[in-house]
Structures are given as C-alpha cells and as structure tokens.
Amino acid sequence: MLQINDVRAGYDRTTVLHGVDVTVPEDGVATVLGHNGAGKSTLLRTVMGLIRPSSGSVLLDGEDITRLAPHERVARGMAYVPQGQQSFPHLTTAENLLLVADGRPGGKEAVAEAMDLFPVLRELAQRRAGLLSGGQRQQLALARALVTRPRLLLLDEPTEGIQPSVVAEIEETVIALSRRSGLSVLLVEQHVGFAMRAAQRYYVLEAGRVTSSGEGGSGAEHTVRRALSV
Template identity: 80%
Template structure:
C-alpha cells in the first residue's frame, strides 16, 4: 500500500536516510526497528509529508505522492501518531476526541468504536488530557487517529516510556486493529517481540541505512536482534 523507493531524506545539510526502500503491505503491518537516531521517526515524517525526500519517491497505492502536502495525504487516508503521547493538554479527553469527530458524518460512531478499543478512557472523559498518565495519553492519541478511520496508520514508538500494564493493552489493541483488515500499519517500535508479532514485514535501520529486512513472526527475532547488535 505504501512504498518508499530509494528515499534520501535529511535536515539542512545533514542526510539522515540514505537510499531506504520500505514497503507496507495492503491490510498488513510493516515494522521498522533500530536504535535511537537510526532514522525511524524521519521515515514516518517523510511518509506523512512533513519532510520531502531529496531523492527517491513515496508511493501510495501505486501513485507518486512525493510532493503532496500532509493534508493531502491525510485526505487519502493517512493518520499519524507521533512519538511522545501528544494531545491538547488543556482540553478534556472528551474534547480531544470531539475535535477529530466534529465534521465527520460518522464521528459519533467512530468515537464509540475507538472507546471500545480503549475502554479505560471512558472513565476519563471529563479529565484534562494534561493530567492523564503517559499511557492514558498514548491511548487517547491512538484513539483520535482511529476516529478518522484511516487506511494507513503511522505509529511512532507507541509503547515508549509507558508502564508495562498499559503497554500490554496498547499492544493488544494494535494487534486487534491490524488483524480485522481494512487498514495498513507502519509501526516504528523498539520492543522487538511485539513488533515482530504484529508485522508481516520488518526492516532494521542503522545510521539511516537499511541493514536487514524480511518476513515478520517469532522466527525472525534472532535475526533482528543480531542486526541490532552489529
């Protein structure tokens, strides 16, 4: 569904990604793994249009979207959950969700479905998002993205810095969403076991270069861990 074709991406004079090619399968999950600074977040920012490749192409459903603006990519069905449990801290949980649901014909139903995936948020609807725990804010961020009913969900380290009990809940939700079809997921993650359980394809980045790739699943874990220790 999404394809990076030999993309080179950078900031200013610095090149961060060096000829990276990644493919996200239709109705499937691709996981991108690597240490901090490997270029994983840069790849997602390139996907959503916040950064443009200096060379190479980004394709969506076979169409070249390299020069499309972020709002044009969102209109084509992308949703992006950046790193850091981002929300509007002075608004309540309900207001954060309503901002996305407003103007959508099915906003009320989509919100209810998102809350079914994260039922803990139902008891927090009147609480300001800035007072939620990191795990609760991450659930809220993912729920907001799901209200848009994306065809492609971009997740940047959704389990980073979150208490283990909530990590398990977020992992189960991502697996459930990915398995029901109708949506592809590009997952940047450092938890190797979870990433490979969720993904049909994996890619390992090191210093902006692709060092390993293959089919996901538990059998790939040894190979990925070896690539990450090189």
C-alpha cells in the same frame, strides 16, 4: 499499500535517510527497528509529508504522493501518531476526540468505536488530557488517530515510556488493529518481541540505511536481535 522507494531525506544539509526502500503490505504491518538516531522517526515524518525527500518516491496505493502536503495525505487515508503521547492538554479526553471527529461523516460513531478499543478513555471522558497518565495519553493519541478511520496508520514507538501494565494493552490493541480488514500499519518500535508478533515485514535501520529486512513473525525475532546487536 505503501511503497517507499530509494528515499533520501534529512534536515537542511544533513542527510539522514540514504536510499531507503520499505514496503507496507495491504491489510498488514511493516515494522521498522533500529537504535536511537538510526532515522526511524525521520522516515515516518517523510512518509507523512512533514519532511520533503531530496530524492526517491513515496507511493500510496500506486499513487505518487511524494510532493503532497500532510493534509492531502490525511485526506487519502493516512494517520500519524508521533512520539510523546501528544494531546490537547487543556481539553477533556472527550473533547480531544470530538475535535478530530467534528465535520467528519460518522464522526460520533468513530469516537464511540475508539472508546470501545480503549475503555479507560470512556471512564476518563471528562478529565482534562493534561491530567492523564502517560499511558492514558498514549491511548488517547491512538484513539484520536483512529477517529479518522485511516487506511494507513503510522505509529512512532507507541510503547515508549509507558508503564508495563498499559504497554501490554497497547500491544494487544495494535495487533488487533493490524488484523482488521482495510487497515495497514507502518510501526516504528523498540520492543522486538512486540514488533515481530505484529509484523508481516520487518526492516532494520542503521545510520539511515536498511541493513536487514525480511518476513515478520516470532520466528524472525532472533535474526532481528542479531542484526540490532551488530
């Protein structure tokens, strides 16, 4: 589904990613782990087209999208959920979802499907997003991305700063989504157990370089924890 080949990228004259290679399997999950400052968010921003790499390539279904603008990548089936439980705070929960659905074929049905995944959003449909808890806003951010019915979903630490009761729900939903035919996921995550349960492939980043990679699954958790402790 997605191939990141020898990508170097960063900000102004500061290089953050140094020749990174990552593959996201079709209908599967690849997870990227690493400490703060390792380059994980920079990698997702580069894949989404928010940062232009200085070298290397990004391929989606074999098409080179390295120079495409973010909206062109969205049109090809990509969706991005950045850190920070982002929403339109002065709009209601329902309005946040309908804003994304507006003009899309089957948009209202997609909103209903997203609310089915996160039932609390239906209960809070008329509440302003700015009054939601952090966990509820994160569920809204995930739902808003899913309204676009993406083929590739980029998730940047979806459980960060979320109350434990909601973390479990988000984890279950992401894992369920990863098993849905037609959806691939590139997941950046700090929680190793969740990341390994969800992923078919894992990559550990350190100072902008892949230092460890392999097949996911619970059997790889010890290997990943050891790689992160170095």
